[in-house]
Amino acid sequence: MAGIGFALKTLHRQDTLSSVVASFGHAAVVAAGPWLFTILSLATITLVTDQIVGLAILADFRAVIIYAFATSLVLSAPVTMVATRLVANALWLKKVDGVHALLFGAFAVCLALVAVGVVALIAYFRPPATIAIVFAASSLLAALIWVALAFSGAIRDYTGVTLSFLIGLFVSVLASIGAAIAGYHAPGMVAGFLVGLAITFFGLTSRIRMTFPDPVPDPIAGMRAIIEGLANYWTLAVGALVAAIAVWIDKWIYWFSPVSETVASGFLHAPIYDSTMFIASLAIIPSLGAFVMKLETEFFERYQHYYGTIVGHGTLNQIESARERLARYTLDHLTLITVIQAGISTILVLTAPIIIDVLGLQFRQIAILRYGAIGVVFHFIFIAAVSMLLFFDRRMLFLGLQVMFCILNAGLTVLALKLGEEYHGTGYFLACITASFFAYRLADATFARLNFLTFIGNNPSIAAGTGQRTRGWQRLTQRVTWS
Amino acid sequence: MTELTPIVSPLPRETDICLIVEGCYPYVAGGVSGWIDWLLRTEPETSFSVVSLWPRPDNQAARYALPPNVVSFQTLYLQDFGATPKKRLHLPECTERLAEVLGTFVMRGGLVSLDQVIAELSRMRAAVPLEVLFNSPIAWELVRRMYVRHMPYGSFLHFFWAWRALLGGLFATLEFALPQAKVYHTISTGYAGVLAARAALETGRPALLTEHGIYTNERRIELLMAKWVADTIDKGHALDDPRLDLRDIWISAFEAYARTCYEACAEVVTLFKDNQRAQRFLGATSEKLRVIANGIDIGRFEGLARAGPRDRPTIALIGRVVPIKDVKSFIACAKLLRERIADLRAWIIGPTDEQPEYTAQCRALVSSLGLEDCVAFTGAVNILDYLPKIHVAVLSSLSESQPLVLLEAGAAGVPFVATDVGSCREIIEGRSDETPALGPGGFLTALVAPRQIADAAECLLRDHELRRRYGDALHERVRRSYSSERAAQAYRDIYRRLAASPARGSELEAM
Numbered sequence: 001m002a003g004i005g006f007a008l009k010t011l012h013r014q015d016t017l018s019s020v021v022a023s024f025g026h027a028a029v030v031a032a033g034p035w036l037f038t039i040l041s042l043a044t045i046t047l048v049t050d051q052i053v054g055l056a057i058l059a060d061f062r063a064v065i066i067y068a069f070a071t072s073l074v075l076s077a078p079v080t081m082v083a084t085r086l087v088a089n090a091l092w093l094k095k096v097d098g099v100h101a102l103l104f105g106a107f108a109v110c111l112a113l114v115a116v117g118v119v120a121l122i123a124y125f126r127p128p129a130t131i132a133i134v135f136a137a138s139s140l141l142a143a144l145i146w147v148a149l150a151f152s153g154a155i156r157d158y159t160g161v162t163l164s165f166l167i168g169l170f171v172s173v174l175a176s177i178g179a180a181i182a183g184y185h186a187p188g189m190v191a192g193f194l195v196g197l198a199i200t201f202f203g204l205t206s207r208i209r210m211t212f213p214d215p216v217p218d219p220i221a222g223m224r225a226i227i228e229g230l231a232n233y234w235t236l237a238v239g240a241l242v243a244a245i246a247v248w249i250d251k252w253i254y255w256f257s258p259v260s261e262t263v264a265s266g267f268l269h270a271p272i273y274d275s276t277m278f279i280a281s282l283a284i285i286p287s288l289g290a291f292v293m294k295l296e297t298e299f300f301e302r303y304q305h306y307y308g309t310i311v312g313h314g315t316l317n318q319i320e321s322a323r324e325r326l327a328r329y330t331l332d333h334l335t336l337i338t339v340i341q342a343g344i345s346t347i348l349v350l351t352a353p354i355i356i357d358v359l360g361l362q363f364r365q366i367a368i369l370r371y372g373a374i375g376v377v378f379h380f381i382f383i384a385a386v387s388m389l390l391f392f393d394r395r396m397l398f399l400g401l402q403v404m405f406c407i408l409n410a411g412l413t414v415l416a417l418k419l420g421e422e423y424h425g426t427g428y429f430l431a432c433i434t435a436s437f438f439a440y441r442l443a444d445a446t447f448a449r450l451n452f453l454t455f456i457g458n459n460p461s462i463a464a465g466t467g468q469r470t471r472g473w474q475r476l477t478q479r480v481t482w483s
Numbered sequence: 484m485t486e487l488t489p490i491v492s493p494l495p496r497e498t499d500i501c502l503i504v505e506g507c508y509p510y511v512a513g514g515v516s517g518w519i520d521w522l523l524r525t526e527p528e529t530s531f532s533v534v535s536l537w538p539r540p541d542n543q544a545a546r547y548a549l550p551p552n553v554v555s556f557q558t559l560y561l562q563d564f565g566a567t568p569k570k571r572l573h574l575p576e577c578t579e580r581l582a583e584v585l586g587t588f589v590m591r592g593g594l595v596s597l598d599q600v601i602a603e604l605s606r607m608r609a610a611v612p613l614e615v616l617f618n619s620p621i622a623w624e625l626v627r628r629m630y631v632r633h634m635p636y637g638s639f640l641h642f643f644w645a646w647r648a649l650l651g652g653l654f655a656t657l658e659f660a661l662p663q664a665k666v667y668h669t670i671s672t673g674y675a676g677v678l679a680a681r682a683a684l685e686t687g688r689p690a691l692l693t694e695h696g697i698y699t700n701e702r703r704i705e706l707l708m709a710k711w712v713a714d715t716i717d718k719g720h721a722l723d724d725p726r727l728d729l730r731d732i733w734i735s736a737f738e739a740y741a742r743t744c745y746e747a748c749a750e751v752v753t754l755f756k757d758n759q760r761a762q763r764f765l766g767a768t769s770e771k772l773r774v775i776a777n778g779i780d781i782g783r784f785e786g787l788a789r790a791g792p793r794d795r796p797t798i799a800l801i802g803r804v805v806p807i808k809d810v811k812s813f814i815a816c817a818k819l820l821r822e823r824i825a826d827l828r829a830w831i832i833g834p835t836d837e838q839p840e841y842t843a844q845c846r847a848l849v850s851s852l853g854l855e856d857c858v859a860f861t862g863a864v865n866i867l868d869y870l871p872k873i874h875v876a877v878l879s880s881l882s883e884s885q886p887l888v889l890l891e892a893g894a895a896g897v898p899f900v901a902t903d904v905g906s907c908r909e910i911i912e913g914r915s916d917e918t919p920a921l922g923p924g925g926f927l928t929a930l931v932a933p934r935q936i937a938d939a940a941e942c943l944l945r946d947h948e949l950r951r952r953y954g955d956a957l958h959e960r961v962r963r964s965y966s967s968e969r970a971a972q973a974y975r976d977i978y979r980r981l982a983a984s985p986a987r988g989s990e991l992e993a994m
Binding site for chain 2: 310311313314315316317403449451452455456457
């Protein structure tokens with residue numbers, strides 16, 4: 001007579017609330033890093049080399065780096081996102097044997113994807129051979145860095161990340177300036193820049209390899225795991241891809257608009273828009289930093305307390321007060337950081353003319369900088385809110401919001417272009433406001449309905465329907481890929 | 484074992500008997516499933532529909548081929564909660580009332596209460612699809628209300644899963660499309676019992692229960708042994724603390740289900756008298772209670788030779804190598820006995836692959852005691868080849884209902900030493916109303932008592948006359964009271980009687 005007896009025995013195994021998501025959601029925030037790194041290094045080099053080399057060479061150099069970073073960021077995003085989740089799973093299950101192989105697998109899949117993009121871009125823009133080579137090299141190297149960065153984030157090696165980036169950035173700046181002074185043109189500067197990237201890459205990778213020693217990692221197994229992961233977590237993969245596209249799409253649209261310019265090597269750019277936006281984006285660094293720090297400490301403590309109360313057999317009253325504590329804390333702090341962000345942006349708005357003047361930019365870029373500065377406030381809210389959704393494993397919502405932001409940013413940017421010069425920058429600005437409104441509402445609703453979501457709505461042990469669909473997908477891709 | 488997937492067209496017509504089984508036939512081999520297979524095959528003229536209750540679809544394979552008199556077969560999944568509803572639905576007004584009657588039913592049981600649950604569920608179904616009671620915000624509201632009502636100081640996590648498992652099974656049982664039959668025969672209480680009770684309520688046809696082991700006791704033991712059930716309320720030494728913990732809720736639910744089933748069934752059959760205490764305790768009235776012992780095919784064992792005084796002295800434990808059979812006590816007994824009888828042989832006859840870890844422990848014990856030349860594991864073999872070489876059969880089980888090996892050894896004239904569990908006493912010593920009294924067919928021992936087993940076995944091994952007399956007595960008792968033909972006839976009679984009983988309006992109106 002085993003009927004319900006079977007059920008009784010399997011019950012305790014179902015108590016797996018997705019605590020794994022904690023470390024994962026966390027790393028998702030760290031993933032904002034590459035974007036900041038891009039802006040930071042470009043800004044530094046632009047500021048320093050401005051006087052040394054001619055504007056044309058600088059534009060060439062910047063275009064190569066921007067294209068390399070954009071290509072690698074967008075095409076590696078699905079892989080890094082999924083790899084982060086797989087590493088978080090492995091850490092949570094305490095099965096770290098495969099992590100090293102996973103790193104190599106992610107490298108391989110990422111290189112393949114980025115290579116496709118690189119070939120397509122070279123075929124389209126037809127830059128000179130030297131430029132094509134350094135462009136390909138920096139795209140592929142950058143892709144490897146994004147992968148390594150994701151792993152470092154998942155294992156919370158912030159010291160390693162910071163050191164590797166600082167040293168790499170320092171060398172990059174020095175080497176490309178050195179190349180500029182030595183009279184090498186854009187390809188030489190990029191090559192110099194590559195030296196720093198390589199240092200960052202080896203720094204990050206050696207930290208990871210020290211953490212997961214494995215004399216003979218099996219890259220094929222790692223690749224297989226990554227591809228299966230892409231199918232399993234397709235909402236994450238697509239969400240990450242769309243998120244990366246969304247951040248770049250307004251720039252791309254400007255590159256192909258009448259205001260764009262062609263640099264000597266053949267790439268398109270729109271300095272009037274993109275360099276202004278990069279400066280505005282710098283303003284998000286303090287708030288994102290504060291946000292990550294708060295996550296790491298106080299948020300995480302409350303987050304664990306909430307799940308700890310449930311797993312530790314708390315009463316519903318205790319669970320409810322833990323939820324309330326978590327929700328109130330998070331929203332309070334999000335508000336506080338947003339206020340700070342608003343302050344920084346206000347300063348940027350007020351000082352826009354001075355900044356434009358100091359950087360030697362055009363007068364008409366002031367308005368774009370101001371729109372960008374205010375847009376960044378809402379962009380911050382958007383990033384914070386969607387990472388909250390990832391913390392509670394609401395992958396579908398994450399995907400939906402990213403798609404929405406991407407479409408808004410593209411559509412409104414096109415519209416702004418059509419409306420004329422005084423509307424430059426309003427596309428991104430309005431897209432951020434709208435998307436952040438929805439993201440905030442959904443994050444807020446997630447906190448309010450967290451108990452229901454934890455136990456029923458979003459409980460992987462219960463959601464049989466979606467689970468089966470995922471498994472079906474996985475089986476399909478396995479057959480397609482490996483038979 | 485068979486590859487057959489039992490798909491027979493459901494609900495073709497009214498059958499004579501609807502057999503309701505939980506967690507066994509046809510997906511589990513042996514034990515109660517074997518008995519059900521026997522029952523179906525001894526009544527080739529009776530048409531059956533079979534409803535098999537199973538936790539959830541898991542590609543389970545049928546271990547038995549359905550005989551031709553089974554005209555319909557259905558599987559009822561207890562823990563299949565359906566898909567998440569797509570639409571947003573509002574909390575129906577009847578939720579509060581449903582929570583209330585469900586609470587009453589799970590805590591107390593009874594047909595009146597079951598009837599209320601069925602009524603409230605159909606009201607609920609009119610408002611929303613029942614899946615929402617498990618996979619939606621309404622489900623959350625329902626579980627919240629039931630928690631606040633019954634266990635507001637206990638582990639919510641436990642309550643949540645208990646609620647899902649308990650009510651999931653209950654709803655599945657109450658939603659299931661009943662086959663039409665003249666008699667509903669359930670092979671246990673539990674959810675199978677609830678389904679039979681519902682059948683009696685809704686069709687007015689009689690329900691019949693055959694209980695091999697006492698379901699509620701088995702579940703109680705399972706729950707007490709379950710490590711995952713945390714005792715979240717510190718009751719200290721206050722025995723009258725009225726607060727319920729998770730175990731209490733589970734146990735009271737199973738008792739409520741049993742109470743409902745006993746109330747609904749026209750007859751309550753068990754294998755031996757001892758079981759009836761538990762049945763009475765949960766409200767089965769004496770006039771319903773009956774004993775029908777399981778029988779064996781005596782003919783197979785007639786004419787087998789018996790081990791003689793010159794044969795190597797042999798004792799044997801016949802059974803699967805699993806902890807509940809306490810094989811280790813048997814090995815310890817062999818150790819004691821070998822010191823007294825030098826060339827002793829001790830066989831452990833039965834499959835060893837069910838719990839390999841336990842088998843390994845047993846083998847290690849044999850070698851650490853230096854018994855390799857004395858104790859042998861035969862694996863699964865034909866018992867008929869071994870019985871003629873066995874002087875004394877031993878059963879050291881911690882729990883049994885009505886062990887067939889005891890009857891088989893008895894049919895072959897082999898006396899028995901068995902622990903005093905299940906119906907061992909009835910079979911070895913005879914029921915108090917046995918006429919003429921045949922005398923004992925072996926010895927009974929306490930649980931985990933290797934020395935007692937050794938003493939009794941030594942007695943039977945040394946005294947050839949005693950062994951012959953006990954063997955004869957057991958043989959005669961089995962022949963008279965435990966033939967399968969006798970059991971088959973008893974069920975034939977009950978089926979005939981119940982099938983002929985006039986249809987009543989419903990069980991409730993009859994009360």
